[in-house]
Amino acid sequence: MGATHLKCRECATEYALEASFVCNRCFGPLEVAYDHTGLGDDPAATRRRIQAGPQNIWRYADFLPLAAPPAPSQRVGSILGLPAGCTPLLKADRLAERLGLGEVWVKNDAHNPTHSFKDRVVAVAAARARELGFDTLACASTGNLANAVAAAGAALGMDSYVFIPSNLEEQKILATGIYGTNLVKIRGNYDDVNRLCLELSGEHESWAFVNVNMRPYYAEGSKTLAYEISEQLGFRTPDRIVSPIASGSLFTKIGKGFREWLDLGLIEGDVPIMSGAQATGCSPVATAFGEGRNVCKPVKPDTIAKSLAIGNPADGPYAIDLANQTGGTIDAVTDDEIREGIKLLAETTGVFTETAGGVTTATLKKLADRGEIAKDERVVLVITGDGLKTLDAVRGSFESYEIDADVASFNTTVPTPTEVTA
Amino acid sequence: MGATHLKCRECATEYALEASFVCNRCFGPLEVAYDHTGLGDDPAATRRRIQAGPQNIWRYADFLPLAAPPAPSQRVGSILGLPAGCTPLLKADRLAERLGLGEVWVKNDAHNPTHSFKDRVVAVAAARARELGFDTLACASTGNLANAVAAAGAALGMDSYVFIPSNLEEQKILATGIYGTNLVKIRGNYDDVNRLCLELSGEHESWAFVNVNMRPYYAEGSKTLAYEISEQLGFRTPDRIVSPIASGSLFTKIGKGFREWLDLGLIEGDVPIMSGAQATGCSPVATAFGEGRNVCKPVKPDTIAKSLAIGNPADGPYAIDLANQTGGTIDAVTDDEIREGIKLLAETTGVFTETAGGVTTATLKKLADRGEIAKDERVVLVITGDGLKTLDAVRGSFESYEIDADVASFNTTVPTPTEVTA
Structure with a gap:
């Protein structure tokens, strides 16, 4: 029981469980x-x-x-x-309402020791x-x-x-x-x-x-996100996952995690519809997906979502396969949409995410706006990092008041509900 | 069972469980x-x-x-x-070793939804x-x-x-x-x-x-820190708590939490020695403690530990009482010691704390240097907030290398162990 060997994802050649990552025969990636x-x-x-x-x-x-x-x-x-994982799965009713969706959950992986x-x-x-x-x-x-x-x-x-x-x-x-x-x-x-x-x-x-x-x-560590989400939903799979794509590793391993537990009968349901999210400033996987290709053409990244800025994504093809197999999509959103996504998530859930989470939230909004998500779908939005790490993206995104330390200054400067409705 | 009323901490007058906080008779603070x-x-x-x-x-x-x-x-x-609490209690063997102490644990409350x-x-x-x-x-x-x-x-x-x-x-x-x-x-x-x-x-x-x-x-919410620490130690109290003091509320409520559970027989041990920590730039409680007074003279704060910068601490006298009752102390550390405390904690535990945590860590070091902590003491260091929120305190505190993206540039610029020992 347990891990037995490394295996080439392309030609299935087997290797011992050592520090190796590429197949000597075909240069394919090794998996556990x-x-x-x-x-x-x-x-x-x-x-x-x-x-x-x-x-x-x-x-x-x-x-x-x-x-x-x-x-x-x-x-x-x-x-x-450091104790990684067991991060909260938050029911995001106000976000769901804002987007006209039935049921949305936020898997807040910013709630980890170093906040991603x-x-x-x-x-x-x-x-x-x-x-x-x-x-x-x-x-x-x-x-x-x-x-x-x-x-x-x-x-x-x-x-x-x-x-x-x-x-x-x-x-x-x-x-x-x-x-x-x-x-x-x-x-x-x-x-x-x-x-x-x-x-x-x-x-x-x-x-x-x-x-x-x-x-x-x-890469196997990412599977634990699928395990946790299932466990938190009472050992059931959700209907859809919206997850960011950088190298494509996280996205594909979430799929692998669900499949492993489904095969063993530990959870009920199916592998969720896998919706991938990239920034338009670095979207080799979304572009290939959109053009019906499997091979990703490398790009030179230019986006505020720096944690997703991988121009030559190693697992891009596998991410595309997974999206296709599950009836999912891979979308890209602009830097402005990313900033709005951060704000939307913060205002409706109390979760302050970094630019990568803005990408995911904006992609969820795009899918909702396109009418691609059925009303009865249970959707899980994967938030991978913390807003405190990408402060440039939120500077100047909200108003505030500055006053002297007295009630008169407050009353003349800050509108309150009574005044607004008066 | 449960909360029954509010009660004046000074004159014991009772009030209903409403939104009130001060005694009409003696102006003392109300407690649940x-x-x-x-x-x-x-x-x-x-x-x-x-x-x-x-x-x-x-x-x-x-x-x-x-x-x-x-x-x-x-x-x-x-x-x-948002799900607050149930934050990690980390055994900090490398920190203990660095300070010449027997057993140190870090209660990492930066691991909360908004990181404090x-x-x-x-x-x-x-x-x-x-x-x-x-x-x-x-x-x-x-x-x-x-x-x-x-x-x-x-x-x-x-x-x-x-x-x-x-x-x-x-x-x-x-x-x-x-x-x-x-x-x-x-x-x-x-x-x-x-x-x-x-x-x-x-x-x-x-x-x-x-x-x-x-x-x-x-204020009652702070008691949960004492409950959690006890539960995580197997329903036992630690021997000493080192905790920051701003208003003094957190410090005294940690004491209250331990006492409640000890009174009910839910945990073994005694109320820990309570060691309070302030910044010298705002240390009205430490100063009063040092001078053997119970009343804190208000000060004008000037410290990088802004989250502790309360010059007129409401619960200062109660914090002093608790330190005295448990054989503890209330110390103050300089801004430089705070910066070093942040670095010490990060390097030995992997926990990056804000200035308040630097205050606590530096105070632990001060107690250790003074020889005040017995070798067999089990000490818990309370870390209340996250390093990402006070970045000014760590800018320029470490070296880094900048190189071109080639091996030659790496080899000529970055020392590695082999070279160092050669």
Whole structure:
């Protein structure tokens, strides 16, 4: 039971569970394969065991690629690094009403240790890295991953090297360097950073690049979003997921998570309609989807949604396949729509998201406006990051009053309902 | 069972559970009184019921001042507003080691919906406000409360008026206005803002000022920190709490929470040694404590720890009493020590805190350096807010490298272990 081997997604060649990520034969990406024997025999028992697990992703340890998962703990929190996952699923009635939809839920993954879903993938990659004997973490990042890797290094007592585009949001730079990591800013975009890290991972074999040589393990962390959403809905799938697409990894792994549990009979329903969301300033996957192609043409990103600014998305084709298989779509929204999306979500739910969440919310609005979402659909909007990390996007987006510290100044400056209706 | 009345902390006069906060007879502050009959009869049963509750503060609903607490839900998350509480308690072995201490835990309350402990107090105040028929929330805030009230208003569909000093950190202003609140910046400090709100609460009786007319309910929310810490330690009290002091409310209510559960036999141990933490730039409570006085002389705040910048702390005397009763202290640390505290916590635990958490961490270091903490003490450090909200404090606090996107540039610029040891 548990992870058994790595397997090429293209030619199915099998490899040992080591720090490798690409097939020697066909250069396809490697994925983790599992033996789930027994987990589906008594679904109720498996569900009960999950529910009795810790309040973090390790409650799903049976479905994650570790030889010996960190020991479960009933504690809220954990001494096994930062506790990722078990983020809130909020019923967003006021958002649904505003968009004319029946039922909308917000999966708020900003509610993670470093405020993005990247804590999930880093938790899995770092745990596997330790099993394999690594003592240094590294990554190529658009920002959120930088935060998560630097924090995980500090929490686990591992060294870290974090590579980012030099033009990243200041918030994400400060919330990385503070952890005492080796922070390397690259004069270039994310695709340049990624290429460099690919080269460096060959030269520094003692480093666990979470999204290069550890990528198969890293990517599995995203499945926990599907598990959690199902569990929070009473072990049922929702009808539709709206999720951002950068490399396409998160999007496809959410699909994989639902499928695994459906195959084992742990949840009821079907794989949800998968609706992908990109920014028009970096939409290679949406463009290919719109043109009926499967191969994504690389682009040079130019968008405020920097955490999604991957011009050459590794898992783009698989994301397109998943959208097509589930009757979904992949849309793109403008920077102005992203800013409006952030505001719409904040005003109707109390969740302040970064630009990536603005992309997802704006895409939900676009789907609603197009009439693509049936009234009886249960929709889950995946919010992957926090508004405090992309403040440029909201500066000047609202009014405020400035007054002296006396009632007269208040009364003459700030309209109140009584006055408005008077 | 449950909350029975409001009671003057000074003269014990009783009042109904309405929106009142000050005694008509002696002008003392009102507190919520409870009838806990039955809750201590079978402690094991009460503990089990708590553990079976939702993953937020409503698992402690029996100890909170609501007529009908929001219905418990097993879901992670909640449809009853934003899910506050159940934040991680992290074992901080590397921090303990750095300070020469035996056992240190970090209660990370930045892991709340708007990233501070204020979500707890607002959740309780807003729930009670709805019971009492209010449809507008308001507050006087040093920043974190502004975020929490504006978000709660958006989540619950209530109007809100938020009053802040105009010189607040930009991060906290943006993370308030985005929710569509009425944001009022006051040319003055927090004490001016507070005084104005006190006046306005008389003129706008249909507004629930969470920390003015709703203050008795609001303050009770802080008790949940004590409940959670106990529960997370296996229904035992820690030996010492290090907590920040602004108004003194959080500090004293943590003490009240432990005492309530000890009285009922729900937890083992004693009320912990309570160590308070202030910034030297605003330390009226630490100063009074140091001088052996009980009454705090108001000061004009001047510190980077703006969330603690209350020059005239309402609950200062009670905080001093608690520190004295438990054998604790109340210390103050400089702005430089605060910056170092932020860095120390981040580097050793992976938790990035705002200036208030820097105050607490620096105070823990000061107590350790003074040799005041016994080797066998179990210490809990209360981290109340998030580093992303006070970025000025960390700018320029670390080194980084900037390179071109090629291996040669990396090799010539970034030192790596192999080179260092060569």
